């Protein structure tokens with residue numbers, strides 16, 4: 001159903017969203033999605049949504065593999081940016097049929113560095129709010145379909161994530177991932193991996209990847225993609241890795257999502 005013209009989510013990005021993988025009515029990583037939504041509700045001081053109504057959505061998504069998109073906004077009202085004293089939350093959802101880019105799990109992907117730098121804003125860091133213009137600008141930087149994703153650094157040059165995925169690498173015998181305390185989205189699959197394997201959260205620049213034995217991108221819908229080639233923003237190759245699909249990281253993540261563990265499955 002359409003949103004009214006004065007909806008604050010539409011006007012200001014004043015709201016949150018989640019995209020959830022659902023298989024035959026069963027959501028994957030549901031607790032993690034609801035935990036991130038709850039954290040977003042607190043950060044934005046939104047009224048408490050009806051989480052029980054959300055729990056009933058996956059079963060209504062239909063058979064097969066689906067992506068459930070749930071959007072929550074502060075609704076209408078207030079004066080300009082000033083929110084209404086007692087907002088009435090508005091929410092919408094859709095479910096679409098979905099096929100993951102399965103070749104990328106095992107062949108790996110080519111990725112580039114984006115020119116765009118993410119602004120540092122700790123109060124919005126981690127949550128999946130609706131104001132995603134930085135991601136839109138970054139994704140506009142390339143049109144070549146051979147490039148699967150773009151890496152994003154913050155305005156001080158620290159690695160953060162990709163335009164719609166998180167980033168993990170293996171270096172000096174440990175799995176590392178960028179700290180997401182100042183910007184970026186804390187992915188639900190990343191949070192699950194933090195529970196499943198020992199992850200080290202680090203403040204690191206792009207040069208750290210030179211020391212990495214393997215690098216992966218991940219999200220809760222596509223699973224884990226090994227990076228095989230990294231280009232700079234002009235398309236010059238910076239680095240190559242053998243695609244590392246036989247890692248405990250991909251095994252754990254794909255176990256969580258019900259995706260294959262090796263190319264023959």
Ligand SMILES: Cc1ncc(COP(=O)(O)O)c(C=O)c1O
Pocket residue numbers: 019135161162163164165166184185186187188189190218219220221
């Ligand atoms: C900017 C950004 N970072 C990270 C993620 C990964 O989040 P999740 O694992 O919950 O899908 C997403 C998901 O779309 C995203 O848009």
